[in-house]
Amino acid sequence: MTDSKQSLRLWLKLLSCSTAIEKKARAMLTRRFDTTLPRFDVMAALDREPDGLTMGALSEHLLVSNGNVTTIVARLVEDGLVTRTQDKTDRRVLRVRLTAKGKRDFRLYAAAHEAWIEQLLGDLADNEIHHLLSGLGRVKTSIERSGL
């Protein structure tokens, strides 16, 4: 098999692994918490920012999950999990923050999510994880150096 076919195989395998884990996480978030991955991603981004995020910054964080941020935030506001207020320094800007309830709920989701990932990857020994992490680190470096 040529090099280019091997690279393609690696890419397809990477994609299929991350899609499979994401699919399981989506299903578990729905089943256990009646929530969605885009909602989880929004709350995770906000949980890392005590001062909250502007709608623009939030959209940039969420390229991955592709949800419509405005709609997601509106629903989270309805559910009392986030607030959306005018920025102090620029009133045209909306700033989004987790409420106390939002923080509590996110802690539950995040702990469960971590346990699911551990279960999903539970067959792998420490040294296998270690080797994968270093191999994937090489993938990241290669992408950055590719000039594409």
Next chain:
Amino acid sequence: MTDSKQSLRLWLKLLSCSTAIEKKARAMLTRRFDTTLPRFDVMAALDREPDGLTMGALSEHLLVSNGNVTTIVARLVEDGLVTRTQDKTDRRVLRVRLTAKGKRDFRLYAAAHEAWIEQLLGDLADNEIHHLLSGLGRVKTSIERSGL
């Protein structure tokens, strides 16, 4: 670091690698061919099926790229790249096929896509790719056996 943190690190690294590659592929498809990843994914699914696919089967193929299949197919029809016709055996079912032009265009996209992936992963030696493929194979097995 505990096991569960290591699993989480591996998942985040997997996600960040596949997101990074996907982002580059999206940008290149737009820049070089003025097309999108969901269009590419639809055409790739159809290219593997000489008899085409029903709209339903196509939607299932495309959970990954999350696009609105009906809209994507309508645009591809407008551009002369696919046809959408009633199924012979069940007239309520729409069957989608690549046109000759669709097949030719897809060959160009696919060859370029393969070259980009090779460039993106070009730093990795054969044995590194080999080890990653086997490690990711173990990830797949672990997910399947997790019972989640």
